[in-house]
Amino acid sequence: MPTPVRLLIHGASGRMGRALLRLAAQRDDVEVAAAVQRTVDQRVQDGIPVFAASELSGVPDFDVAIDFSLPGGFDPVLALCQARGRALVSGTTGLSGPQRAALDAAGTRIPVLWQANFSVGVAVLDELVERAAAALPGWDCDIVESHHVHKRDAPSGTALALGESAARGGARPRYASLRAGDIVGEHLVQFTGTGERIELVHRAGDRDIFAQGALVAATRLAGCPPGRYGLRELLFPARD
Numbered sequence: 165m166p167t168p169v170r171l172l173i174h175g176a177s178g179r180m181g182r183a184l185l186r187l188a189a190q191r192d193d194v195e196v197a198a199a200v201q202r203t204v205d206q207r208v209q210d211g212i213p214v215f216a217a218s219e220l221s222g223v224p225d226f227d228v229a230i231d232f233s234l235p236g237g238f239d240p241v242l243a244l245c246q247a248r249g250r251a252l253v254s255g256t257t258g259l260s261g262p263q264r265a266a267l268d269a270a271g272t273r274i275p276v277l278w279q280a281n282f283s284v285g286v287a288v289l290d291e292l293v294e295r296a297a298a299a300l301p302g303w304d305c306d307i308v309e310s311h312h313v314h315k316r317d318a319p320s321g322t323a324l325a326l327g328e329s330a331a332r333g334g335a336r337p338r339y340a341s342l343r344a345g346d347i348v349g350e351h352l353v354q355f356t357g358t359g360e361r362i363e364l365v366h367r368a369g370d371r372d373i374f375a376q377g378a379l380v381a382a383t384r385l386a387g388c389p390p391g392r393y394g395l396r397e398l399l400f401p402a403r404d
């Protein structure tokens with residue numbers, strides 16, 4: 165049995181962080197070295213040491229940090245990974261242009277994977293959107309995303325990433341956002357011509373799909389050379 169990959173879970177008390185901790189506990193290829201959240205009320209949880217964001221420099225050694233926090237928490241965890249020479253998997257959305265540039269720069273020193281959406285279904289949707297956009301010149305392209313009322317960024321990271329794929333295919337996407345109830349995440353990409361319409365839609369029913377994707381990506385990123393990695397090349401290595 166190979167040695168488990170040691171994880172730092174950053175954003176541990178959040179909706180995604182809780183799913184990551186629960187699913188990591190069910191796997192034998194990872195172990196959680198530490199959990200980090202903005203504020204701490206319990207120093208140890210289920211045997212895992214918990215640190216406040218202000219204590220980040222004191223976390224024990226780890227192989228890969230998994231970050232699902234907020235843009236305000238992103239810079240410190242990226243800096244920590246670079247200082248320690250450790251890999252980073254991040255799904256935090258709403259990052260600024262400079263933060264995205266810092267990710268690219270970090271890829272020259274450590275293995276880095278940032279992905280707006282860690283579900284397999286959205287990875288496939290992304291391919292379909294680019295192909296549809298290329299095949300439908302002149303059609304309108306609208307991306308409608310729906311999420312729970314607690315989500316802060318809009319359009320969602322996924323909507324923006326799908327829009328980039330549509331643009332690569334030649335479309336000029338427009339965006340609309342809906343915040344309602346407890347919707348986990350839905351993305352509709354609609355291509356409209358004259359007298360006809362194509363709708364490509366992905367509906368996430370459970371955050372576990374994102375958490376599983378991030379955990380698998382972390383196990384594959386551990387031990388990789390420095391670089392800026394994509395989810396598809398880690399999940400489907402034979403295809404890319």
Ligand SMILES: NC(=O)C1=CN([C@@H]2O[C@H](COP(=O)(O)OP(=O)(O)OC[C@H]3O[C@@H](n4cnc5c(N)ncnc54)[C@H](OP(=O)(O)O)[C@@H]3O)[C@@H](O)[C@H]2O)C=CC1
Pocket residue numbers: 174175176177178179180181200201202203204217232233234235236237238254255256257258279280281282283374
């Ligand atoms: N790429 C993907 O597949 C997905 C991405 N996301 C993205 O992941 C992020 C988290 O989502 P979600 O779990 O719903 O959010 P939550 O608000 O539920 O959780 C946020 C977490 O980050 C922590 N946090 C907030 N600010 C900081 C900071 N400055 N430093 C360190 N930790 C901080 C919070 O700690 P505390 O509780 O102490 O405030 C909490 O643990 C969002 O950007 C979301 O868009 C979500 C789902 C899937």
Ligand SMILES: O=C(O)C1=N[C@H](C(=O)O)C[C@H](O)C1
Pocket residue numbers: 257280281311315319320321322323348349350
């Ligand atoms: O905040 C969320 O919940 C989600 N955020 C990601 C995004 O911004 O696209 C991914 C997913 O849709 C859930």
